[in-house]
Amino acid sequence: MSSPHSPIRILLVEDNPGDVRLTIEALKDGKMDNPLDAVRDGIEALAYLRQEGIYADTPLPDLILLDLNLPRMDGREVLAAIKEDPRLRQIPVVVLTTSRAEQDIVKSYHLHANCFITKPVDLDQFVEVVRGIDNFWLSIVTLPPGSAR
Amino acid sequence: MVASYAQLLARRYRGKLDGDADDFIGFVVDGALRMQQLINDLLTFSRVGTRGKAFAPTDCTAVVQRVLGNLNVAIAESGATVACGPLPTLQADDVQLGQLLQNLISNAIKFRRDDPPEVRVTARHDDSAWVFSVADNGIGIDPKYAERIFVIFQRLHTKADYPGTGIGLAICKKIVERHGGRIWLESQPGAGSTFHFSLPEREEIAHEQPPQPD
Numbered sequence: 001m002s003s004p005h006s007p008i009r010i011l012l013v014e015d016n017p018g019d020v021r022l023t024i025e026a027l028k029d030g031k032m033d034n035p036l037d038a039v040r041d042g043i044e045a046l047a048y049l050r051q052e053g054i055y056a057d058t059p060l061p062d063l064i065l066l067d068l069n070l071p072r073m074d075g076r077e078v079l080a081a082i083k084e085d086p087r088l089r090q091i092p093v094v095v096l097t098t099s100r101a102e103q104d105i106v107k108s109y110h111l112h113a114n115c116f117i118t119k120p121v122d123l124d125q126f127v128e129v130v131r132g133i134d135n136f137w138l139s140i141v142t143l144p145p146g147s148a149r
Numbered sequence: 150m151v152a153s154y155a156q157l158l159a160r161r162y163r164g165k166l167d168g169d170a171d172d173f174i175g176f177v178v179d180g181a182l183r184m185q186q187l188i189n190d191l192l193t194f195s196r197v198g199t200r201g202k203a204f205a206p207t208d209c210t211a212v213v214q215r216v217l218g219n220l221n222v223a224i225a226e227s228g229a230t231v232a233c234g235p236l237p238t239l240q241a242d243d244v245q246l247g248q249l250l251q252n253l254i255s256n257a258i259k260f261r262r263d264d265p266p267e268v269r270v271t272a273r274h275d276d277s278a279w280v281f282s283v284a285d286n287g288i289g290i291d292p293k294y295a296e297r298i299f300v301i302f303q304r305l306h307t308k309a310d311y312p313g314t315g316i317g318l319a320i321c322k323k324i325v326e327r328h329g330g331r332i333w334l335e336s337q338p339g340a341g342s343t344f345h346f347s348l349p350e351r352e353e354i355a356h357e358q359p360p361q362p363d
Contacts, residue, residue, distance in 0.1 A: 018176040071304040
């Protein structure tokens with residue numbers, strides 16, 4: 001994880017390149033320039049977080065934005081794997097999904113998601129949400145102190 | 150409508166605005182086409198129960214021939230060969246049987262390796278049912294996903310790798326189950342896949358009503 005003086009890193013787990021770009025544009029709109037890495041499915045997300053293969057030298061993110069509907073290994077399984085792993089469970093996971101289904105909300109909190117956000121369809125509202133995430137998790141909240149790899 | 154205007158926008162303005170605009174236009178076009186496909190597939194899925202026909206004697210070989218006609222572009226572009234063994238005539242909804250076989254054969258062609266796809270459609274009699282098999286030499290599927298792939302929207306690949314809505318196999322399963330059968334997969338990654346489905350034999354009854362939708 002980053003030291004107190006380096007920018008806070010975000011990992012976005014999202015398979016739709018259009019949604020990845022929207023999130024980047026929304027962060028840019030709010031003048032937030034945190035380093036953001038995007039991975040396209042759950043298996044890649046866990047490889048990133050476990051620093052396997054090409055991710056061997058990648059620092060752990062400080063915040064994870066997680067879509068639920070992903071190919072191969074879906075977001076719910078990724079969430080469970082993160083929160084069961086003692087090395088990873090302290091990283092806040094914001095579930096950011098198009099779903100409004102009650103069972104998805106319940107299941108996400110049951111699997112210890114830090115919070116659940118339904119992506120607004122409207123762009124302006126989406127920018128507000130992304131700004132809100134950045135403001136709350138990266139400015140207001142105190143994140144766990146950086147841990148050595 | 151949305152997709153058409155998105156494409157018109159792309160056609161007229163691509164390269165005339167800046168790089169970001171080109172990216173955004175690309176996302177609009179892709180998104181609009183995908184939504185259209187999703188709506189069509191969802192309608193097909195929901196209509197399996199509500200618009201199914203009564204079962205009637207169906208010549209499965211003729212159904213396969215019709216399906217291959219529908220797929221002739223994909224077959225030509227991929228250099229695919231589709232071999233068909235002797236198939237029975239049985240009580241079924243011929244339109245739905247066509248949808249079922251078309252989805253399976255089109256998947257066999259889509260999820261191919263570098264070699265031209267080779268697809269074999271066969272049937273054998275087993276007890277009081279016919280068991281059909283659609284076998285391919287494509288990329289194969291890890292057996293741990295064997296149940297999951299039949300669940301609606303569950304995909305194993307991103308849309309960038311292979312296009313698709315994740316509804317095709319859910320439609321196949323719904324059709325097979327409407328006919329009283331079951332569908333399952335035999336596969337190993339890199340070693341092709343075989344999809345099997347069973348269709349129980351039915352007595353030909355003059356005004357047979359298919360099972361009620363669930």
